[in-house]
Amino acid sequence: MEKLIITAAICGAEVTKKHNINVPYTVEEIGREAESAYKAGASIIHLHVRNDDGTPTQDINRFEECIKEIRRRCPDVIIQPSTGGAVGMSNEERIQPIYLKPEMATLDCGTCNFGGDEIFINTENTIKEFGEKMISLGVKPELEVFDKGMIDMAIRLHNKGYIKAPMHYNFVLGVNGGISATIRDLTFMAGSIPSGSTFTVSGIGKSQFQMAALSIAMGGHVRVGFEDNVYISKGVLAKSNGELVEKVVRIAKEIGREIASPDEARKILQLKG
Ligand code: KMH
Numbered sequence: 001m002e003k004l005i006i007t008a009a010i011c012g013a014e015v016t017k018k019h020n021i022n023v024p025y026t027v028e029e030i031g032r033e034a035e036s037a038y039k040a041g042a043s044i045i046h047l048h049v050r051n052d053d054g055t056p057t058q059d060i061n062r063f064e065e066c067i068k069e070i071r072r073r074c075p076d077v078i079i080q081p082s083t084g085g086a087v088g089m090s091n092e093e094r095i096q097p098i099y100l101k102p103e104m105a106t107l108d109c110g111t112c113n114f115g116g117d118e119i120f121i122n123t124e125n126t127i128k129e130f131g132e133k134m135i136s137l138g139v140k141p142e143l144e145v146f147d148k149g150m151i152d153m154a155i156r157l158h159n160k161g162y163i164k165a166p167m168h169y170n171f172v173l174g175v176n177g178g179i180s181a182t183i184r185d186l187t188f189m190a191g192s193i194p195s196g197s198t199f200t201v202s203g204i205g206k207s208q209f210q211m212a213a214l215s216i217a218m219g220g221h222v223r224v225g226f227e228d229n230v231y232i233s234k235g236v237l238a239k240s241n242g243e244l245v246e247k248v249v250r251i252a253k254e255i256g257r258e259i260a261s262p263d264e265a266r267k268i269l270q271l272k273g
């Protein structure tokens, strides 16, 4: 089996210090959390940024500052900014970080409910626009799919030239409005992507480590981090993103999967590097 790529989603847009005091807001805190994940074995940092008061922002200058701080602490890590941002942001706001030409960025492949009255909106035209811009700037998309139909959308847009192969998917399982975090649904998703594609799995909330273990055994990759889950075990808050990554590394070792370095991850994902 290929080595395991671990992505750390260190911050997110929705989780706050009220959920876990260690959720990073400031540039320094974001740097600290990225470094803890990287030192534990993460080769990709999925990045949202915040203002110092914790409000989510997609401001290009804030991304630039945070990326500089992460680079200083983790020279070779792959930095993957979000273009999803937070629910309710405009497309213009969301797309900003790709103009920094990161190696990767997320590309959300459909609209879904996001709990309560929230709707995370990604129309077909939005996905086309973001996909085209990423191709023109040389940014590899991680295709965020919250449901099976979003895989089909990505395939359709790939066939029309808006997304290049090999495609890399992130199955986000267990969002309140998306596909569930079950063995059945993970198997369904993994069986639905074109051959030659790669996938990572983000189990939301209490499913995080169960979905991680399944993906490790299936040959997929894993995303963990405060964006998706703030607990290290039932009722026990994680001290850092690094602690969550360490747990994945322990599980992987037991199952016999080696951990990919950032450069090995670049090869597996066919990034330009
Ligand atoms: N914060 C969510 C509304 C992404 O990073 O591309 C969207 C999200 C997906 O987190």
Ligand code: ZN
Pocket (backbone or CB within 6 Å): 009, 012, 013, 046, 048, 082, 084, 227
């Ligand atoms: Zn995100």
